[in-house]
Amino acid sequence: MQTFGQQLINGLSLGSIYALLALGYTMVYGIIKLINFAHGDIYMLGAFWGYYVINQLHFNFIWAMLSAMVFCALLGVIIEYFAYRPLRHSPRITALITAIGVSFLLENGMTYLFTANTRSFPQVIKTVTYHLGGLRISNIQLLILGTACLLMLLLELIIKRTKMGRAMRAVSVDPEAAQLVGININHTISFTFALGSAMAGAAGVLIGLYYNSIDPLMGMTPGIKAFVAAVIGGIGSVPGASVGGFLIGLLETGVQAIGLSAYKDAVVYFVLIVILLVLPAGIFGKKTKEKV
Amino acid sequence: MIKWQKNMVKIGALATIVLALAGCSTAKSNGSGQGNNPGKTIKIGVNMELSGSAAGYGQQQKQGIQLAVNKINKTGGIKVGNTKKKIQLVVRDNKTSNTTAASVAAQLVNNDKVVAVVGPAATNAGTASIPNMTKAQVPSVSPSATDPGYTLQKNGDVQKYIFRACFQNNFQGSSAAKFMTSNLKAKNVAILTDNSSDYGTGLTKAFKKTYTGKVVSSQTFQEGDKDFNAILTSLKHKKIDAIYAPGYYSELGLIIKQARQAGINVPIVGSDGMADAKLAKIAGNSNTNNVYYTTPFSTKSGETNTLAAAFLKTYQAKYHTTAPTFSALAYDSVYMIKSAIESEKSANSVKITAGLAKITDFKGVTGTITMNKNHNPEKSMTIEKLTDGAVSQAYTIK
Numbered sequence: 001m002q003t004f005g006q007q008l009i010n011g012l013s014l015g016s017i018y019a020l021l022a023l024g025y026t027m028v029y030g031i032i033k034l035i036n037f038a039h040g041d042i043y044m045l046g047a048f049w050g051y052y053v054i055n056q057l058h059f060n061f062i063w064a065m066l067s068a069m070v071f072c073a074l075l076g077v078i079i080e081y082f083a084y085r086p087l088r089h090s091p092r093i094t095a096l097i098t099a100i101g102v103s104f105l106l107e108n109g110m111t112y113l114f115t116a117n118t119r120s121f122p123q124v125i126k127t128v129t130y131h132l133g134g135l136r137i138s139n140i141q142l143l144i145l146g147t148a149c150l151l152m153l154l155l156e157l158i159i160k161r162t163k164m165g166r167a168m169r170a171v172s173v174d175p176e177a178a179q180l181v182g183i184n185i186n187h188t189i190s191f192t193f194a195l196g197s198a199m200a201g202a203a204g205v206l207i208g209l210y211y212n213s214i215d216p217l218m219g220m221t222p223g224i225k226a227f228v229a230a231v232i233g234g235i236g237s238v239p240g241a242s243v244g245g246f247l248i249g250l251l252e253t254g255v256q257a258i259g260l261s262a263y264k265d266a267v268v269y270f271v272l273i274v275i276l277l278v279l280p281a282g283i284f285g286k287k288t289k290e291k292v
Numbered sequence: 293m294i295k296w297q298k299n300m301v302k303i304g305a306l307a308t309i310v311l312a313l314a315g316c317s318t319a320k321s322n323g324s325g326q327g328n329n330p331g332k333t334i335k336i337g338v339n340m341e342l343s344g345s346a347a348g349y350g351q352q353q354k355q356g357i358q359l360a361v362n363k364i365n366k367t368g369g370i371k372v373g374n375t376k377k378k379i380q381l382v383v384r385d386n387k388t389s390n391t392t393a394a395s396v397a398a399q400l401v402n403n404d405k406v407v408a409v410v411g412p413a414a415t416n417a418g419t420a421s422i423p424n425m426t427k428a429q430v431p432s433v434s435p436s437a438t439d440p441g442y443t444l445q446k447n448g449d450v451q452k453y454i455f456r457a458c459f460q461n462n463f464q465g466s467s468a469a470k471f472m473t474s475n476l477k478a479k480n481v482a483i484l485t486d487n488s489s490d491y492g493t494g495l496t497k498a499f500k501k502t503y504t505g506k507v508v509s510s511q512t513f514q515e516g517d518k519d520f521n522a523i524l525t526s527l528k529h530k531k532i533d534a535i536y537a538p539g540y541y542s543e544l545g546l547i548i549k550q551a552r553q554a555g556i557n558v559p560i561v562g563s564d565g566m567a568d569a570k571l572a573k574i575a576g577n578s579n580t581n582n583v584y585y586t587t588p589f590s591t592k593s594g595e596t597n598t599l600a601a602a603f604l605k606t607y608q609a610k611y612h613t614t615a616p617t618f619s620a621l622a623y624d625s626v627y628m629i630k631s632a633i634e635s636e637k638s639a640n641s642v643k644i645t646a647g648l649a650k651i652t653d654f655k656g657v658t659g660t661i662t663m664n665k666n667h668n669p670e671k672s673m674t675i676e677k678l679t680d681g682a683v684s685q686a687y688t689i690k
Contacts, residue, residue, distance in 0.1 A: 115348075262512040
């Protein structure tokens with residue numbers, strides 16, 4: 001039972017990172033039907049930003065995270081403006097390949113500038129482990145869970161309660177009709193990228209602090225896992241991405257807990273295949289009829 | 293056995309691709325059958341993982357190579373017969389890709405006409421470049437390809453042009469097993485293997501073969517993994533005396549950190565991939581206790597080996613950090629080629645090959661090396677112990 005509880009904590013901390021990343025995928029997909037493969041790399045850049053402002057400018061953790069969110073939001077907007085906006089009306093596959101290209105550019109560009117070496121993230125918050133009835137939970141795990149939940153709640157409020165959020169939902173339903181009622185599509189899409197990238201930036205700093213290790217390729221696997229999480233939750237659905245993220249985190253942890261560590265990635269992808277076969281729209285996805 | 297066959301299929305498929313990509317990427321057989329000859333300078337190729345997943349190790353090796361070449365050129369170069377020739381490095385990135393490694397090998401031997409190659413760092417990329425090296429009759433010395441089969445052909449004969457400067461896995465894995473039984477008195481161990489490389493799986497295989505105690509749990513992880521909490525939590529309630537974890541410092545640092553935070557305080561024993569100052573940085577000094585690893589190069593060896601002391605000093609001066617094992621091995625690789633050229637009094641690639649095969653009592657940074665008939669260097673093994681993030685003790689195993 002103790003082990004089970006401990007594994008639950010492990011799974012939730014891992015899952016909250018996947019959830020934060022999955023939100024970016026799902027929002028961007030929801031609005032322009034693009035799978036932004038560069039999203040994992042924005043998370044990496046967030047971690048590097050945190051590394052530099054803490055080391056060079058001696059920011060504390062909160063400021064490092066907030067500034068990383070702003071930095072990544074800007075970056076997301078810039079990437080959208082230069083790489084995806086010119087392709088808005090080209091076939092979706094073109095934009096998809098461009099996204100992969102941007103991802104390579106960021107990964108290899110960072111490797112070129114900062115070398116591929118793994119760096120240790122400055123430990124601005126001292127790890128304290130609490131013992132609760134035989135369970136061990138560290139302050140950093142609590143911080144990750146707390147921040148992730150707070151950000152997801154905030155995001156939900158922005159989408160549901162603000163004017164910009166309403167514009168986002170409108171554009172995702174029907175961009176042309178949205179334009180007819182006076183919504184500026186370009187601004188709305190930029191805003192979506194900014195929001196999603198900010199989440200990734202926060203995840204980057206949190207991960208840096210939690211694992212104490214960052215490198216230019218750190219976004220690859222979590223990026224793909226988060227994408228799987230978004231698809232399982234129902235791509236395009238914001239609550240779906242959060243739930244999907246936690247599910248993937250718990251699944252991975254569970255598989256390792258029963259001693260099948262060699263198959264942890266395989267199981268994640270297997271579940272993806274099953275979900276695509278049984279529930280193609282994902283857990284929270286809406287079934288849409290496509291007119292042929 | 294199955295793995296071997298799989299590798300063969302992989303190599304076969306690779307060879308087909310390489311051939312299919314037409315003349316530009318296969319080594320042309322030299323008509324005279326004499327290999328490559330040097331020009332005004334001695335051209336040494338570097339086929340290295342400078343980008344991609346193994347770039348961290350590749351870059352360290354490149355630093356070691358550069359340091360060795362600078363040092364040799366400063367003193368006028370390599371003595372070939374009566375003249376001294378400078379070394380010209382031709383550095384090419386194989387992007388940690390097997391296919392690219394094969395075409396880089398072809399470029400180096402055909403277009404750049406190098407007389408010897410240092411690299412690749414990883415066994416997989418190295419194996420992919422063997423056909424092209426062999427065809428052109430140019431030797432290659434890998435600083436870190438540790439798979440036992442790397443220098444051997446399918447039928448067990450030695451690969452004539454393929455050498456390495458590091459230990460092969462069998463020796464490292466079995467030394468760790470012996471050390472854990474006799475020095476650590478570990479009767480029950482858990483194994484955590486990096487199964488994304490032949491390095492990790494090979495070491496585990498060798499370890500299991502020699503280890504006489506009980507393997508309670510055998511788990512694996514992938515390169516780039518950051519979360520080991522789940523595996524470690526499942527180990528916590530098993531009765532284990534030690535953990536054997538062959539892999540690289542980037543993952544091992546995290547394993548040590550997360551194990552200690554989870555309250556697992558048993559000794560953790562690893563391999564030379566851990567021998568890097570970054571290990572303790574990632575794990576945190578207070579967590580890096582009771583950690584051991586097998587290594588050909590100990591930063592403590594500067595106390596007894598004057599060559600190593602000089603190397604450590606120049607490395608520190610140029611790159612402002614303690615020299616990692618990979619740099620030391622790469623440094624030795626260059627000097628091994630130099631010693632082969634000097635003993636054969638020729639910088640012809642076939643002659644260098646003969647010279648490399650005959651290396652005996654070569655004094656290197658990583659110990660005194662004698663090349664055995666399978667092109668594996670024989671040198672003594674060191675096991676270092678880390679306490680509070682620093683090397684506190686070194687055991688030598690012959």
